[in-house]
Amino acid sequence: MNISIFGLGYVGCVSLGCLARNGHTVIGVDVSETKVRQINSGLATIIEKDIDIIIQEEHLKGRISATTDFIEAINSTDVSIVAVGTPSSSKGHLNLEYIFNVAEHLGVALKDKNSFHVVAIRSTVFPGTIQKFQKVIEETSGKVANVDFAVVSNPEFLREGTAVHDYNHPPLTLIGSQNKKAADIMASLYNHLPAEVVITDVQVAEVMKYVNNTFHALKIGFANEIGNICSALNIDSHKVMEIFCMDKELNISSYYFKPGFAYGGSCLPKDLKGLQTLAHDLYVKAPILESIDKTNEIQISRAVNLVQQLGKKKIAILGLSFKAGTDDLRNSPAVTVVETLLGKGFEVQIYDKNVQLSKLTGTNKEYIDQHIPHLSKLMVNHLDELVDYAEVILVNNREKEYVDMLLETESAATIVDMVRMPEPIRARANYIGINW
Numbered sequence: 304m305n306i307s308i309f310g311l312g313y314v315g316c317v318s319l320g321c322l323a324r325n326g327h328t329v330i331g332v333d334v335s336e337t338k339v340r341q342i343n344s345g346l347a348t349i350i351e352k353d354i355d356i357i358i359q360e361e362h363l364k365g366r367i368s369a370t371t372d373f374i375e376a377i378n379s380t381d382v383s384i385v386a387v388g389t390p391s392s393s394k395g396h397l398n399l400e401y402i403f404n405v406a407e408h409l410g411v412a413l414k415d416k417n418s419f420h421v422v423a424i425r426s427t428v429f430p431g432t433i434q435k436f437q438k439v440i441e442e443t444s445g446k447v448a449n450v451d452f453a454v455v456s457n458p459e460f461l462r463e464g465t466a467v468h469d470y471n472h473p474p475l476t477l478i479g480s481q482n483k484k485a486a487d488i489m490a491s492l493y494n495h496l497p498a499e500v501v502i503t504d505v506q507v508a509e510v511m512k513y514v515n516n517t518f519h520a521l522k523i524g525f526a527n528e529i530g531n532i533c534s535a536l537n538i539d540s541h542k543v544m545e546i547f548c549m550d551k552e553l554n555i556s557s558y559y560f561k562p563g564f565a566y567g568g569s570c571l572p573k574d575l576k577g578l579q580t581l582a583h584d585l586y587v588k589a590p591i592l593e594s595i596d597k598t599n600e601i602q603i604s605r606a607v608n609l610v611q612q613l614g615k616k617k618i619a620i621l622g623l624s625f626k627a628g629t630d631d632l633r634n635s636p637a638v639t640v641v642e643t644l645l646g647k648g649f650e651v652q653i654y655d656k657n658v659q660l661s662k663l664t665g666t667n668k669e670y671i672d673q674h675i676p677h678l679s680k681l682m683v684n685h686l687d688e689l690v691d692y693a694e695v696i697l698v699n700n701r702e703k704e705y706v707d708m709l710l711e712t713e714s715a716a717t718i719v720d721m722v723r724m725p726e727p728i729r730a731r732a733n734y735i736g737i738n739w
C-alpha cells in the first residue's frame with residue numbers, strides 16, 4: 304500500500320521504517336527540512352534500537368522517502384497516518400495546533416483527489432478531536448466524511464527505548480472507526496502482527512491512551528508508596544511486589560476494573576485505613592493511598608446526587624449489603640446513601656434478599672444499629688411491594704432476582720443503576736447509570 308506519515312519524530316519514524324519493512328511504500332511528511340533530509344539520506348530522525356538499520360535498508364530498497372510537500376504526499380498515497388506532536392500548553396492544556404494544521408493540509412489536498420482516502424490519527428488526542436478534525440477536512444475540501452474520506456483513531460502503544468520491538472509486538476491493535484471500509488484498510492496493515500485487532504467506537508479509542516498511561520503512572524506511584532512504607536519497616540519491597548504480582552486473580556487481572564459504585568465491606572476500608580495510618584506513623588508520605596477513600600466518598604455522593612436531581616421523593620433501594628451474595632452491611636456504601644437520603648427528607652424503602660434483620664448478629668448488627676437504627680421500618684419483604692411504591696429504584700447489587708424483576712417490570716420508576724444492569728434495562732428512557 305502507499306502510505307504517507309505526517310510527523311517524523313519518535314512515532315512517525317518508527318512507523319515509517321516498520322511499515323516499509325512490511326512491504327509498503329511510505330512517504331514521510333514533516334515541517335522540519337532537517338528531518339526530511341535525514342530520511343532522504345537513509346538516516347533515522349531519532350536514536351532508537353534497530354530503527355537506524357531499518358531506515359537505511361528500506362531507503363536503499365526505495366520504499367522510504369520524505370518531503371515537506373504535503374500535497375504531493377497525500378496525492379500519491381491511499382492512507383495518511385498522523386503522528387505529529389500533541390504537547391502540553393504552558394497552562395497544561397493539550398496543544399492540538401499541529402494536529403489541526405495537518406487537517407487543513409489534508410483538506411487542501413483532498414479537494415482535488417478523487418479516490419477514497421483514509422486518515423489514521425496515531426498521535427494522542429482528547430476524545431472528540433477526530434470529529435473536529437474530520438469537520439476541518441470537510442470544510443476545507445468540500446468532500447464528505449465516510450464517503451470521500453474517513454478519519455479513524457489508531458493510537459500508538461510503543462515505548463521509547465523498545466519502540467521497534469513494541470511496534471512489532473503491540474498488546475493489541477486498536478482502531479476506532481465509524482467506517483468499515485477504513486477500519487478494514489487499517490486492520491490490513493497490522494493483521495500480520497501477533498496481536499488482536501480491536502475495532503471500536505472512535506471516542507473509546509481516543510481516550511484509551513490517556514487511560515493506559517494514567518494507569519501506568521498510577522502503578523509506578525503505587526509501587527513506590529508501598530516501597531517507601533516497606534523500606535521504613537525494613538521489609539524488602541521487591542519481595543513484596545513480586546508476590547503481589549503473582550496473584551493473577553485479584554491483583555494483576557481485570558477483577559475490580561468495572562466502573563460503578565463505591566467499595567465497602569469489612570475489609571477494604573479497614574485495611575486501607577490501617578496502611579494509611581501506618582504510613583502516617585512512619586512519617587512516610589503516601590498521597591495515592593490517602594486519596595483512595597476520598598474518591599470512594601465522591602462515588603457515594605455521586606449516587607446521592609443522581610437520586611436528588613430527579614426531584615422525586617419515594618426511593619426504593621434494591622440491595623443494602625456491600626455486594627451481592629452477602630448480608631454484610633458493615634461499611635456498605637448503600638447504607639451511607641440511605642442515611643444521607645433520609646437526612647435530606649427522602650422517603651426510603653429497602654429490599655435485600657440476603658438481609659434478614661432477625662438474623663443479623665455481632666458487629667454487623669452493631670453497625671446497622673448505629674447507622675440506621677429504625678431499619679426494620681424501612682425494609683420490605685417482597686420485591687413487588689418495593690416496585691409498587693417506588694418513584695426511583697436505586698440498584699446497588701447485581702442479584703439475579705433484581706435483574707429478572709427489572710427486566711420484567713413495567714414500572715415507570717426511574718432506575719438509578721450502580722452495578723450496570725443488562726442492555727435491555729440500560730436502553731430504557733427512565734434509566735441512569737452511575738458512570739456510563
Ligand SMILES: NC(=O)c1ccc[n+]([C@@H]2O[C@H](COP(=O)([O-])OP(=O)(O)OC[C@H]3O[C@@H](n4cnc5c(N)ncnc54)[C@H](O)[C@@H]3O)[C@@H](O)[C@H]2O)c1
Binds near residue numbers: 310
Ligand atoms: N514518543 C512516544 O513514545 C509516543 C508513544 C505513543 C504515542 N505518542 C504520541 O504520538 C504523537 C507524536 O509523538 P512523538 O514523540 O513522535 O513527537 P515528536 O515531537 O518526536 O515528533 C512530532 C513531529 O511532528 C512534526 N510536525 C509538527 N507539525 C507538523 C505538520 N503540520 N506536518 C508534518 N509534521 C509536523 C514535528 O516537526 C516533529 O518532527 C504525540 O501525540 C505523542 O503523545 C508518543
